[in-house]
Amino acid sequence: MRAQWFSExxxxxxxxxxxxxxxGGIWRGxxxxxxxxxLQACFRIPNREYGALAxxxxxxxxxxxxxCRTARDAGMRYLVFSAKHHDGFAMYRSRVDxxxxxxxxxxxxxxxxxxxxxxPKYGLxxxxxxxxxxxxxxxxxxxxxxxxxxxxGMSWGNDWDYPAHRGKRFRRxxxxxxxxxxxxxxxxxxxxxxxWFDCPLTISREESGRIVxxxxxxxxxxxxxxxxxxxxxxxxxxxxxxxPAAPPEGMWETPGTLNRTWGFKWNDHDWxxxxxxxxxxxxxxxKDTNYLLNVGPMPDGSFPPETVRxxxxxxxxxxxxxxxxxxxxxxxxxxxxxxxxxxxEQRPGKRTRLHLIIREFRPEIRLYGLxxxxxxxxxxxxxxxxxxxxxxxxxxxxxRLPERLRARLLPVVTLELACRNAPAVCTDxxxxxxxxxxxxxxxxxxxxxxxxxxxxAELRGLGAAGERHPAVSHCCLDRxxxxxxxxxxxxxxxxxxxFPEEGRYRVEVVTVSGxxxxxxxTGQKVELAVSGDGGAANVLVATLNGRPDPSAxxxxxxxxxxxxxxxxxxxxxxxxxxxxxxxxxxREALAMTLAELRLVRL
Ligand code: FHN
Numbered sequence: 001m002r003a004q005w006f007s008e009x010x011x012x013x014x015x016x017x018x019x020x021x022x023x024g025g026i027w028r029g030x031x032x033x034x035x036x037x038x039l040q041a042c043f044r045i046p047n048r049e050y051g052a053l054a055x056x057x058x059x060x061x062x063x064x065x066x067x068c069r070t071a072r073d074a075g076m077r078y079l080v081f082s083a084k085h086h087d088g089f090a091m092y093r094s095r096v097d098x099x100x101x102x103x104x105x106x107x108x109x110x111x112x113x114x115x116x117x118x119x120p121k122y123g124l125x126x127x128x129x130x131x132x133x134x135x136x137x138x139x140x141x142x143x144x145x146x147x148x149x150x151x152x153g154m155s156w157g158n159d160w161d162y163p164a165h166r167g168k169r170f171r172r173x174x175x176x177x178x179x180x181x182x183x184x185x186x187x188x189x190x191x192x193x194x195x196w197f198d199c200p201l202t203i204s205r206e207e208s209g210r211i212v213x214x215x216x217x218x219x220x221x222x223x224x225x226x227x228x229x230x231x232x233x234x235x236x237x238x239x240x241x242x243x244p245a246a247p248p249e250g251m252w253e254t255p256g257t258l259n260r261t262w263g264f265k266w267n268d269h270d271w272x273x274x275x276x277x278x279x280x281x282x283x284x285x286x287k288d289t290n291y292l293l294n295v296g297p298m299p300d301g302s303f304p305p306e307t308v309r310x311x312x313x314x315x316x317x318x319x320x321x322x323x324x325x326x327x328x329x330x331x332x333x334x335x336x337x338x339x340x341x342x343x344x345e346q347r348p349g350k351r352t353r354l355h356l357i358i359r360e361f362r363p364e365i366r367l368y369g370l371x372x373x374x375x376x377x378x379x380x381x382x383x384x385x386x387x388x389x390x391x392x393x394x395x396x397x398x399x400r401l402p403e404r405l406r407a408r409l410l411p412v413v414t415l416e417l418a419c420r421n422a423p424a425v426c427t428d429x430x431x432x433x434x435x436x437x438x439x440x441x442x443x444x445x446x447x448x449x450x451x452x453x454x455x456x457a458e459l460r461g462l463g464a465a466g467e468r469h470p471a472v473s474h475c476c477l478d479r480x481x482x483x484x485x486x487x488x489x490x491x492x493x494x495x496x497x498x499f500p501e502e503g504r505y506r507v508e509v510v511t512v513s514g515x516x517x518x519x520x521x522t523g524q525k526v527e528l529a530v531s532g533d534g535g536a537a538n539v540l541v542a543t544l545n546g547r548p549d550p551s552a553x554x555x556x557x558x559x560x561x562x563x564x565x566x567x568x569x570x571x572x573x574x575x576x577x578x579x580x581x582x583x584x585x586x587r588e589a590l591a592m593t594l595a596e597l598r599l600v601r602l
């Protein structure tokens with residue numbers, strides 16, 4: 001299978017490097033707050049001035065082998081290099097346009113050619129980023145025009161050098177620059193593993209399709225991400241730094257920043273710690289999703305020292321625990337766990353293994369619903385130490401974590417099962433450690449009396465360029481497994497769950513923000529009804545009053561939660577739980593994206 005390497009790889013290096021790396025977020029003494037590679041649009045720098053940066057581009061420390069070695073030693077299996085970003089400056093030797101790194105700079109070399117030569121030596125697949133739509137240097141580069149929403153107050157297209165929107169003919173750019181440059185990239189650099197496209201804002205369906213055909217013709221094994229636009233592509237790109245809530249269908253990838261920018265910025269020191277990066281990697285691995293982690297090299301061609309430090313740690317961890325990530329499948333349980341992550345390793349002809357990647361140490365952890373016999377349980381490479389486990393009633397498996405794991409960074413405990421195939425897991429939702437988690441992705445969504453079917457077309461494929469969801473009349477499960485755009489009082493979500501004990505429960509509504517909104521937005525009035533076992537429904541009406549989740553580490557799609565009061569349940573048993581939006585005071589600002597409902601036993 002041509003995509004097998006991708007699903008096994010799990011971890012790749014994204015590289016944003018260009019003229020923008022020289023000013024590094026500061027232009028004429030003014031500092032930008034947005035991502036560094038958007039410098040030209042942010043300060044509306046004319047091409048003549050921005051292009052003059054080329055005369056200063058001479059990265060004497062650039063060493064393609066060193067970059068590839070760092071990626072390999074970090075445990076990465078592929079690399080995606082920005083051959084042309086929105087500024088239109090080619091970071092390779094282009095015969096089509098002299099606005100390129102080899103012809104316009106004193107450096108005079110072709111970094112892409114050097115990377116293409118180095119990648120195979122370090123076992124890396126080469127991927128190429130190409131901004132197929134936006135091109136601020138070309139007079140006809142993609143421009144949604146003055147009427148369209150801006151990107152953080154900036155124009156998507158170059159309306160400072162080329163303000164006459166009506167005169168722009170995207171076709172001229174497409175035929176004259178994009179297609180010829182893509183042909184160069186696909187013919188001049190050996191095998192390309194991925195063509196990574198971005199921001200399909202104005203490109204037509206026919207044009208996206210043309211690019212796909214070109215890639216297929218010139219490099220039949222090359223994968224294409226869905227940001228090519230119009231539903232094309234071999235694998236899905238989540239939004240930047242976006243975390244899916246549940247394993248998706250098909251192959252996916254999340255591109256993520258190590259600080260708050262893609263292109264280098266002198267003053268961005270908000271680095272994720274190795275623990276945060278590894279948690280994100282494990283969280284994505286348990287959703288069967290790859291992590292494309294960004295590096296923004298400095299103007300001298302070296303990686304920022306903080307980047308190198310973090311990558312060294314990911315490398316150490318993956319050397320020890322990579323077996324729990326590479327080639328492993330998604331968490332088979334109904335929920336994710338507060339203590340960490342679960343992946344499945346299926347080995348041809350051998351017993352299946354479950355790997356528990358522990359983010360927060362607890363003396364005991366529990367798994368509910370495993371319908372397979374556990375043969376053996378151990379903690380890897382400690383040196384290997386046996387781990388006690390036992391059945392604590394029903395389908396609940398208790399695993400006692402050895403004390404010596406407490407001080408380790410995300411240690412891994414492995415359960416070997418008797419089965420040799422995908423483990424059977426029961427689909428019941430039950431409280432675990434006194435918390436009943438009801439993920440949106442496991443609920444049944446109803447629009448009035450109707451059960452909601454699939455994601456409506458308006459929402460499909462969104463998020464690639466950080467777009468806001470368009471106004472839709474009903475909520476729906478989005479591609480990340482969250483219930484998005486909930487403002488309609490006719491909508492509700494229902495779950496069936498089993499309560500082993502009666503008692504009082506605190507109700508928490510866990511939400512997630514898009515990049516435009518706060519997750520803990522408050523003011524929505526919701527109704528929670530719990531019914532079953534013949535008795536009258538137990539109803540709670542509450543106005544949400546939320547707060548951000550302090551442990552949210554993704555910094556972009558931030559989770560938050562709101563308490564909705566307490567609820568008493570008389571008697572144990574099976575219950576139907578239904579959550580309804582009674583009133584959403586400001587649909588534009590307060591539409592809710594529900595991640596899960598939590599009932600915490602008091
Ligand atoms: O606008 C770009 C941005 O500069 C960066 O390249 C990211 C990486 O995923 N993609 C776009 C925004 O989503």
